[in-house]
Amino acid sequence: MNLTKKTIILNLLLINILTGSCKKDIKQAENKEIKDADLPANVLPKMKPLVNEKPKLTASYIDEKHREIDSFYNRNWPNNSMNGSFLVAKNGQIIYEKYEGYANLRDKTPITADTPIHIASVSKVLTATAVLKLVNAKRIDLDKKVTDYLKEFPYPEVTVRMLLDHRSGMRNYAYFTDRDKSVWDRHNTLTNQDILTIMGTKNIGLEQKTGTRFAYCNTNYAMLALIIEKITKMSYRNAMAEIIFKPLGMTHTFVLDFDKDKHNVAPSYKANRVEIGIDYLDKIYGDKNIYSTPRDLLKFDRARNSPSFLEPDLLAQVYTGYSNERKGTRNYGLGIRMINWENGKNFYYHNGWWHGFTSSYIPLKDENVTIIALSNKFNRSTYAVRKLSVLFGDYPFKVKDIE
Incomplete structure (x- = not known):
C-alpha cells in the first residue's frame, strides 16, 4: 500500500472517530439539556426518603397499636x-402491615410487600405532587390558564388550580x-391526547x-398529565x-x-373473583x-409532608x-380530599x-400517621380503614370494629 492510500485511510478513520465522538457529545448535550432545562434541581426533592424518624416508638406502644389494628383487620x-x-x-x-391473597389468581402469584397494585385515583395525589414540584420550580403557575400550556384546550377560563381542585x-x-x-x-x-383533541373538535360542552x-x-x-409532559418534554x-x-x-x-405491560401487571377481580378485562x-x-406498594407510598407520604419537599406556603395551599359554595364538612384541596369539622379537626x-x-391513602398530619390499603379484588372495606384514625387522634368516626 503506497503512502497516499495510507494517508486517505487514516484520514477516513479520523473523520469517523471525530464524527462518532461529535454525535456522542451532541447526544450527551441533548440529554443534559433536557435534564437541566426541564427538570431543574428545585423540581427534585431536597431530601432522601425518611427512615427511622424520631421520636422512636416504644415496643409497648407498637404492641398496643398492633393488637388494636389487628382486631380491626x-x-x-x-x-x-x-x-x-x-x-x-x-x-x-411501620406499626402494622399485612399482605395476603394473590396478585394473579390464575397462576397463584402471591401478593407480597413488593407487589405493585394499581392505586386507581390515589394516582391523583402523585400527579398533583408532580405538578406542585413544577410550580415550586416556577415552571408552572397555578393561576395561569390551561390554554397557556395546552393550545388545543377549548375552555378559556379554566386554570391549572381548577384542574387540581376539580372546579373546571x-x-x-x-x-x-x-x-x-x-x-x-x-x-x-x-x-x-385523544381526549384533548375530542374536546377541542367535537363541541364537548361543559x-x-x-x-x-x-x-x-x-x-x-x-389534562394535568399532558401539562406535565408539555413542561418537562418527557412522557x-x-x-x-x-x-x-x-x-x-x-x-x-x-x-x-x-402497550408493553398491560398483560404483565396484576389484574383486578370482582368480589366473586371473576377477572375484569x-x-x-x-x-x-x-x-x-x-x-405502587404501601411501603413506597409511605416513602412518598413522609417526603411530601416534610418541610423541605414543597415551599411551606405551597404545601399550605394543598x-x-x-369548594365553599355549600356549607358542609367535606371539601377538596390540591389533589387531596378532606373533612373539616367545626371543632377545627x-x-x-x-x-x-x-x-x-380499590385503594385508600390517609395521612394523619397532626399525628404523623400514615394509613394505606390497596386491593385488586373489589371490596368497599378498603375505605373503612379511615376508622383507624380514632386510635391516634380525636376523630369523630363511629367505630365498632376495634376492641
Whole structure:
C-alpha cells in the first residue's frame, strides 16, 4: 500500500472517530439539556426518603397499636378476604402491615410487600405532587390558564388550580366517549391526547360553568398529565419517575406502559373473583394507572409532608379547601380530599376505585400517621380503614370494629 492510500485511510478513520465522538457529545448535550432545562434541581426533592424518624416508638406502644389494628383487620376482612396489602405507620415507622391473597389468581402469584397494585385515583395525589414540584420550580403557575400550556384546550377560563381542585366544570371523558360513536369508537383505545383533541373538535360542552362548584372529574387529571409532559418534554411515565419515584426510592412504583405491560401487571377481580378485562379507557394516565406498594407510598407520604419537599406556603395551599359554595364538612384541596369539622379537626385522605382495584391513602398530619390499603379484588372495606384514625387522634368516626 503506497503512502497516499495510507494517508486517505487514516484520514477516513479520523473523520469517523471525530464524527462518532461529535454525535456522542451532541447526544450527551441533548440529554443534559433536557435534564437541566426541564427538570431543574428545585423540581427534585431536597431530601432522601425518611427512615427511622424520631421520636422512636416504644415496643409497648407498637404492641398496643398492633393488637388494636389487628382486631380491626380481622373484623373488617374476615377469613383473610382482603386480597391486597395494608400498612399503618407512625413517624415513618411501620406499626402494622399485612399482605395476603394473590396478585394473579390464575397462576397463584402471591401478593407480597413488593407487589405493585394499581392505586386507581390515589394516582391523583402523585400527579398533583408532580405538578406542585413544577410550580415550586416556577415552571408552572397555578393561576395561569390551561390554554397557556395546552393550545388545543377549548375552555378559556379554566386554570391549572381548577384542574387540581376539580372546579373546571369539564365533563368526564368516560361519559362523552361512551355514548356517541361519532365522538369516539370504543373499539379504539383512548389516549390523553385523544381526549384533548375530542374536546377541542367535537363541541364537548361543559358540565357546569367554570369555577362555580366542585365536581370530581377524571378529565382534570388527564389534562394535568399532558401539562406535565408539555413542561418537562418527557412522557408522563418518565417525568413521574424523575420527579417523584426515583428521588424517593420508590423502587416498586411505576406508571403503566399500556402497550408493553398491560398483560404483565396484576389484574383486578370482582368480589366473586371473576377477572375484569381491559377496556378502551385503560390507557389514560394522570387520574389513574400508577402501580405502587404501601411501603413506597409511605416513602412518598413522609417526603411530601416534610418541610423541605414543597415551599411551606405551597404545601399550605394543598390542604386548603376550595369548594365553599355549600356549607358542609367535606371539601377538596390540591389533589387531596378532606373533612373539616367545626371543632377545627381536619381529616385528609384520597380513595380510589378502578375496575376491581380499590385503594385508600390517609395521612394523619397532626399525628404523623400514615394509613394505606390497596386491593385488586373489589371490596368497599378498603375505605373503612379511615376508622383507624380514632386510635391516634380525636376523630369523630363511629367505630365498632376495634376492641
